[in-house]
Amino acid sequence: KQEVTQIPAALSVPEGENLVLNCSFTDSAIYNLQWFRQDPGKGLTSLLLIQSSQREQTSGRLNASLDKSSGRSTLYIAASQPGDSATYLCAVIFLSSGTYKYIFGTGTRLKVLA
Amino acid sequence: GAGVSQSPSNKVTEKGKDVELRCDPISGHTALYWYRQSLGQGLEFLIYFQGNSAPDKSGLPSDRFSAERTGGSVSTLTIQRTQQEDSAVYLCASRQTYNAPLEKLFFGSGTQLSVL
Numbered sequence: 001k002q003e004v005t006q007i008p009a010a011l012s013v014p015e016g017e018n019l020v021l022n023c024s025f026t027d028s029a030i031y032n033l034q035w036f037r038q039d040p041g042k043g044l045t046s047l048l049l050i051q052s053s054q055r056e057q058t059s060g061r062l063n064a065s066l067d068k069s070s071g072r073s074t075l076y077i078a079a080s081q082p083g084d085s086a087t088y089l090c091a092v093i094f095l096s097s098g099t100y101k102y103i104f105g106t107g108t109r110l111k112v113l114a
Numbered sequence: 115g116a117g118v119s120q121s122p123s124n125k126v127t128e129k130g131k132d133v134e135l136r137c138d139p140i141s142g143h144t145a146l147y148w149y150r151q152s153l154g155q156g157l158e159f160l161i162y163f164q165g166n167s168a169p170d171k172s173g174l175p176s177d178r179f180s181a182e183r184t185g186g187s188v189s190t191l192t193i194q195r196t197q198q199e200d201s202a203v204y205l206c207a208s209r210q211t212y213n214a215p216l217e218k219l220f221f222g223s224g225t226q227l228s229v230l
Contacts, residue, residue, distance in 0.1 A: 004156075034219065043118070043205055043221035089157070091219075099170050100209075102147070102219065104157040 002027045006105035021075040023090035032093040080112045118222035126228045135191045137206030145209045152202040196229045
């Protein structure tokens, strides 16, 4: 059974720091991995999607890497800003009985202090 | 529409009552998912609709939960005889096609359900 773990559960950093969020999964037979951001009282917003054949994806100050064989992904946020404060979730995507299923981690709550 | 729309945004109900939660996916999106997010927990898969195929109901926690999708667009999640443990945020998501792994998943803002 696929399990997705995110460490740390919460993180508080001063503005301007570079930081790394971790996501690990137990079954490497995944199609893709997607990182999301969730603001309080809101739904999830997609940040980056990494194909299983890729090793990383970049969007602005965000860089996501994927090491499928070791079951790990990291989300790197450069020069953090207070507006980055949110919960970050990773989801692994795999095919089961013809359906693309998403298994989510429990998230990392990030607070960037001004 | 421009995004996934869910209504109501908040619902307070009494234990034992039935509730209906609505999801209007992005226009043209054929795949639709319902998830539940309890306080401090991850997202729990409930049900998945793909095109005109039979839905994947494997995540529904009990027979009090049901969902339908009319005309391949709007979906309604119904919870009968609500219990306090049903209190959670119910999130709907859609993606353009059901058989392409590169498609991103888009979420609505959710319905916060509180059962008193």
